[in-house]
Each structure stands twice: as C-alpha cells, then as structure tokens.
Amino acid sequence: MINGHDSLHSHKLPPVGAILGLLLLAGIRERRRRGDGNLAGAAAAGRKVQCGSESAGNGGADVIVVGAGVAGSALAFTLGKVEVPSCFVGLVLENCQLPHPNHGHVILADPSPILFYPISSTEVRCLVDVPGQKVPSIANGEMANYLKTVVAPQVPAELHDAFISAIDKGSIRTMPNRSMPAAPLPTPGALLMGDAFNMRHPLTGGGMTVALSDIVVLRNLLKPLHNLHDATSLCKYLESFYTLRKPVASTINTLAGALYKVFSASPDQARNEMRQACFDYLSLGGVCTKGPIALLSGLNPRPLSLVAHFFAVAIYGVGRLLLPFPSPKRLWIGARLISAASGIIFPIIKAEGVRQMFFPAMVPACYRAPPMK
Numbered sequence: 448m449i450n451g452h453d454s455l456h457s458h459k460l461p462p463v464g465a466i467l468g469l470l471l472l473a474g475i476r477e478r479r480r481r482g483d484g485n486l487a488g489a490a491a492a493g494r495k496v497q498c499g500s501e502s503a504g505n506g507g508a509d510v511i512v513v514g515a516g517v518a519g520s521a522l523a524f525t526l527g528k529v530e531v532p533s534c535f536v537g538l539v540l541e542n543c544q545l546p547h548p549n550h551g552h553v554i555l556a557d558p559s560p561i562l563f564y565p566i567s568s569t570e571v572r573c574l575v576d577v578p579g580q581k582v583p584s585i586a587n588g589e590m591a592n593y594l595k596t597v598v599a600p601q602v603p604a605e606l607h608d609a610f611i612s613a614i615d616k617g618s619i620r621t622m623p624n625r626s627m628p629a630a631p632l633p634t635p636g637a638l639l640m641g642d643a644f645n646m647r648h649p650l651t652g653g654g655m656t657v658a659l660s661d662i663v664v665l666r667n668l669l670k671p672l673h674n675l676h677d678a679t680s681l682c683k684y685l686e687s688f689y690t691l692r693k694p695v696a697s698t699i700n701t702l703a704g705a706l707y708k709v710f711s712a713s714p715d716q717a718r719n720e721m722r723q724a725c726f727d728y729l730s731l732g733g734v735c736t737k738g739p740i741a742l743l744s745g746l747n748p749r750p751l752s753l754v755a756h757f758f759a760v761a762i763y764g765v766g767r768l769l770l771p772f773p774s775p776k777r778l779w780i781g782a783r784l785i786s787a788a789s790g791i792i793f794p795i796i797k798a799e800g801v802r803q804m805f806f807p808a809m810v811p812a813c814y815r816a817p818p819m820k
C-alpha cells in the first residue's frame with residue numbers, strides 16, 4: 448500500500464503557511480483590482496510561494512505553479528475547509544524484520560490502523576493512527592505510556608521489541624492527517640497543485656500519485672500552446688484541468704477516505720463485520736485482490752470500478768452473515784452493514800462531485816479550446 452515515500456511534517460507549519468497563503472491571496476486580489484490578471488510581475492519580484500513556473504523569456508513568469516504542500520493548504524485550514532480525522536505518530540524501528548520483508552503492512556488495530564514499511568535495509572517506519580485532532584502528550588510521558596499499553600500488544604511479535612526500543616529512544620514525532628477536497632479557484636496566472644490543492648487521508652499513500660497524475664494532465668493541456676502570455680484566456684482554458692483530473696484524483700481520494708473508515712474499529716457490530724469482510728475480500732486473490740490494488744496504485748483509476756468493489760465487499764459481508772442459515776438478527780446486521788457502507792462512501796463521493804467523477808464528459812469546461820494567440 449505504501450510506495451516508499453516517507454515524511455513527517457511539523458505541527459508548527461499552519462500559522463506560517465497561513466500568513467504566506469494570505470499574502471499570496473492578497474497579492475492576487477490586488478493585481479486583479481489593478482486590472483493586471485497576469486502574476487508575472489509578482490513572480491519577478493521573487494515571491495517565495497513560487498515553486499515552479501513556465502518562463503516567458505522576458506524575465507517574468509506566465510504561470511506560477513504553487514505547490515507548497517501542507518503549508519500551502521494552511522489558509523484553507525484556517526478557513527475550516529480542511530478536516531483532520533486523525534493524527535499519525537511516527538517512529539523508526541531499527542534492526543528488525545517485517546513479517547513480509549520488503550512489503551508495506553497495515554495492521555487492523557483498535558482503535559485504528561497501524562502502518563509499517565521499510566525505509567532502508569535496516570529501518571522500518573511505523574505510523575500509528577490516533578483518531579481525533581489531539582494526541583497524548585509526548586513531554587509528560589503520556590504518549591510513551593499509550594504506545595506501550597494500547598498499541599504494543601497489537602504489534603506483530605517480530606516487531607514488538609524494536610517497537611518498544613523505539614519508544615524508549617524517545618524520537619517520537621506526530622503530524623495531523625489532513626483531508627481536503629479540491630475546491631477549484633481559477634486564478635489568472637496561478638495554479639495550485641499537490642497537497643496545497645487537494646489532500647486525502649495518508650493511509651493509502653495516494654498523495655504523490657494524485658500530484659504526479661495532475662502534473663501529467665496539466666502537461667497535456669499546456670503542450671499544444673505556443674505561448675502562455677494571455678493569462679485570462681489561459682485561465683479559462685485551464686478550467687478543464689479541474690474535471691480532467693477527477694477520474695484519477697477522486698478514485699484515489701475516495702478510496703483513501705473509505706478505507707480509513709472501514710479499517711477503523713467501531714463499537715457497531717455491522718461496521719466490524721464490514722472491516723472483516725474487507726480484509727477477507729482482499730485476501731481472496733484474483734480480481735478481488737488485483738482490482739482494489741490497481742485502484743490504490745492509480746493503475747486503473749475508474750470510479751465505477753471503485754464503487755463496484757466497495758459494494759462487492761458489502762455484499763460479500765452480508766452473504767457471509769446469511770450463510771448457511773440466516774436469522775432475523777443476522778439479517779438486521781446485514782441491513783445495517785449495507786447502510787453503514789452507503790453512509791461511508793456516498794458522502795465522500797458527494798464531496799468529490801458526482802458529475803465530475805462519473806460523467807466528466809457532461810461537464811462543459813472539458814471542451815475548452817486552447818487560446819488562439
């Protein structure tokens with residue numbers, strides 16, 4: 448599930464990023480007010496938020512691609528558009544063997560999943576998901592206590608000693624897991640990309656896949672253009688970006704949000720049946736394994752395939768409950784399982800945009816012609 452990327456961000460970024468974000472927004476508004484839609488001057492003035500640009504060759508930039516990661520989303524954070532469903536507690540385990548060497552591991556723990564994946568030949572990254580926005584304090588030892596008493600008993604035996612040693616070493620880091628649906632804000636001369644534009648729960652490690660896929664969509668859109676001077680018509684043309692990216696981005700985003708909810712423990716028996724059914728479905732092999740993995744990796748980013756597999760898991764769970772002999776109680780749990788599955792996936796799909804996700808060809812912005820000049 449994890450493709451090797453490893454980073455833990457600091458809690459302190461949002462306020463700094465929010466100020467930078469506000470400065471950028473204020474700059475854009477001011478230039479718009481003055482009737483200059485192109486942000487080239489701002490780039491030439493050396494604004495720090497510029498991470499990459501297509502240069503016009505006149506000393507300025509025609510398109511500023513803002514990709515400041517989590518810091519870039521800080522303005523949205525302060526505006527309440529970013530959800531924080533949980534936090535990751537990160538540790539590095541040394542000199543231990545994963546149960547399946549060279550593979551990422553997702554432990555379906557209580558209250559929520561724990562990830563392990565190799566980051567070098569001798570080190571394993573461990574990410575413990577802690578639901579909610581607050582984690583136990585590291586400073587007063589609550590965190591070490593939580594990890595030793597709640598988490599350690601659920602860690603595979605092969606990793607247990609290395610896990611305890613990593614806690615004793617004290618190099619524990621935490622980061623909030625953010626989720627933010629992409630809200631397009633077409634701005635002449637600027638384009639937001641990556642985590643600054645769109646985030647999902649990092650459980651499935653899909654962020655980089657979405658960011659790289661967005662880059663390909665943008666590259667294809669810019670390819671036929673001879674110059675990027677006319678910021679206003681370019682901005683209109685690039686509105687199709689927000690729809691063309693949807694099949695890949697929304698499939699990976701929806702899968703991340705849905706899997707996080709399915710894999711978290713719950714006092715509801717129907718939700719626990721769904722969690723076990725999901726694990727067993729993925730273990731069946733054939734299309735039941737290859738299909739979801741192709742979705743996760745972005746190799747088959749088809750939203751309909753995602754919905755089909757999601758409800759196949761639910762039906763598989765209900766079938767197991769009803770066989771060999773259905774009882775009224777089991778029927779009731781089965782009905783609640785279907786209702787829980789719908790309650791998980793439909794709100795995420797709604798936030799992604801039903802039309803853009805399933806019927807992108809019906810969105811007029813998809814047919815924007817490149818600017819003539």
Ligand SMILES: Cc1cc2nc3c(=O)[nH]c(=O)nc-3n(C[C@H](O)[C@H](O)[C@H](O)COP(=O)(O)OP(=O)(O)OC[C@H]3O[C@@H](n4cnc5c(N)ncnc54)[C@H](O)[C@@H]3O)c2cc1C
Pocket residue numbers: 448449450451452453454455456467495496497498514515516517518519535622640641642643649651652653654655656657658
């Ligand atoms: C623990 C963890 C594990 C993950 N694992 C995976 C994985 O396995 N697979 C996957 O696909 N995704 C994974 N992700 C998600 C992935 O890391 C991100 O989605 C991806 O890095 C986003 O790329 P980005 O360029 O938008 O942001 P970043 O990679 O965060 O890059 C933003 C850059 O902008 C810089 N910056 C910020 N502010 C400014 C400023 N004002 N001026 C100049 N520069 C600035 C930052 O220093 C940073 O270098 C993981 C994320 C985390 C937190």
